[in-house]
Amino acid sequence: MAVGRFNSYQAQVLVVLALVNFVNYIDRQIIFPLFSLIKADFALSDFQLGLLGTVFSIVHALGTLPLGWLADRTSRVKVISYGVLFWSGATFLSGLAGSFRSLLAARALVGVGEAAYTPAAAATLSDSFPEEVRARVQGVFNLGMFVGGALGLALGGIIAEWAGWRPAFFLVGVPGLILALTVLRLPEPPREKNAERVPLPLLLRVPAYVLVLVSGWLVTFAGYAYISWGTEFVIRYKGFGLREAGVSLGVLLVVAGIFGVLGGAALADRLAQRFVWGRVLAVSGGFLLSAPLLYWALHAPSKAVFLGAFFAGAFFMTWYHGPVTAILHDLTPPRAHATAMGLYLFVVHLFATTLAPAVIGRIADRAGLLAGMHTALAAQVAGGLLFLLVIYYIRRDGLRHPALAAYR
Structure with missing residues (x-):
């Protein structure tokens, strides 16, 4: 599936949304290699460390349905952009957490932002491409899950060893803030206005x-x-x-x-x-x-x-x-x-x-x-x-x- 077969809008939306998904999974996975340093800083139990992942998953799950519903009734581009901005800001704030509770709250907010993304982004892609290439387009989009997830685990370990766990959140939060503005400039995909x-x-x-x-x-x-x-x-x-x-x-x-x-x-x-x-x-x-x-x-x-x-x-x-x-x-x-x-x-x-x-x-x-x-x-x-x-x-x-x- 060559990008050159698509028009400029289709190529732009696929590249931008796939890149955002890549950053999405970096921000999601970055916390796991930081566990040992976070545990030492806040004197946490393993159960408390596990809560950092569990709270994200629960909030993310609960948010996907209402935010998907919202994306079908309002601007999908705005839902995506605001979601990226929200989770990237929450990722950056994770590095400023002064206590376990504030870090837990920040990770929950990351879950809210990321919940807005996939339903709206996947729908935008399906609206923007012919049905006969729908699976391939969604496949390219989902590559971010593998590559971004793996890179998140690797980057977390490298940055933490070099500078500590807080800079890891700062560094991976910034690209999303920039991408949120890029998404906002995408044209709204064609939809039946009175459907x-x-x-x-x-x-x-x-x-x-x-x-x-x-x-x-x-x-x-x-x-x-x-x-x-x-x-x-x-x-x-x-x-x-x-x-x-x-x-x-x-x-x-x-x-x-x-x-x-x-x-x-x-x-x-x-x-x-x-x-x-x-x-x-x-x-x-x-x-x-x-x-x-x-x-x-x-x-x-x-x-x-x-x-x-x-x-x-x-x-x-x-x-x-x-x-x-x-x-x-x-x-x-x-x-x-x-x-x-x-x-x-x-x-x-x-x-x-x-x-x-x-x-x-x-x-x-x-x-x-x-x-x-x-x-x-x-x-x-x-x-x-x-x-x-x-x-x-x-x-x-x-x-x-x-x-x-x-x-x-």
Whole structure:
């Protein structure tokens, strides 16, 4: 997908929003490598450190739905710009925190700002590009999650070692403040000015959409379980050292993720040209192809076998990042795109990312971490199979459910 194939507006909006997403994930992940220094400064327990991540996740989840709803009813460009400005300012303020409570409040505010971004930005991209490239455009947008997230972890450690934890927040907060002004200069994407707005309860009458929510919850639970417990698993079961585990898994995940996101998005768009449910098939296929490879990795007899199987499993699992947003927008009218994405993020963040680490930890306490990872794998397979059921409902009801036929 060459940027040169797009007009100047399309190229500008894709580059700017992908860059903002890149900064988004740097700001989100920067805190984790700073934990040891923050703990020493404020004399915190591990539980209090964990709250810094949990509070962000809860606030972020609760904010995505109302802010997505707002983006469908007002200027999406302004919602994006103000959200970026808000979270970047809160990131900068995190470096000024004089107590644990003030740092906790600052991280909660980061969650509010970031909650405004993804629903509005994803909807803006879908409104700005033809439907036939929707998954690929969303895939490029989602690359920021892998590259920015990995760079956030690396930058946090480097800056903290060089200058302390406070300058880390200062340095990563500034680019967002600049980008917020850049976003504000983007033209508003074309929308039907007089189109009737879709009531939120009506989306829940669409079986295919509801199944995407449930499937997304299951596979996000699995993915976040792998991320939160993967390093500890390879240390306990595969003989990795802490540094070796972090570097090996981080590099493999970024590389596999880049190829997986772009490859899965391209395949999804190609399948969508042949079948109305083609993008769903790409998502389901990715999860189901990934599962046996990740099972092989969990039971691998050596580090080399583990890393190879993990890379292949991660490649297929990351197929879904571009297509799932495209599917949500395929199933809903343009006036509901941000709301549909906001509800999806509300469900997966509140009921998956906030629960997965604790649930897997409780299983590990009782039956071992391998059993916990098997639980995550079972959730992944269940999510992949449920995505196949989405195909049934699209074949029965069409891509746009009759309940939404009156809305454009």
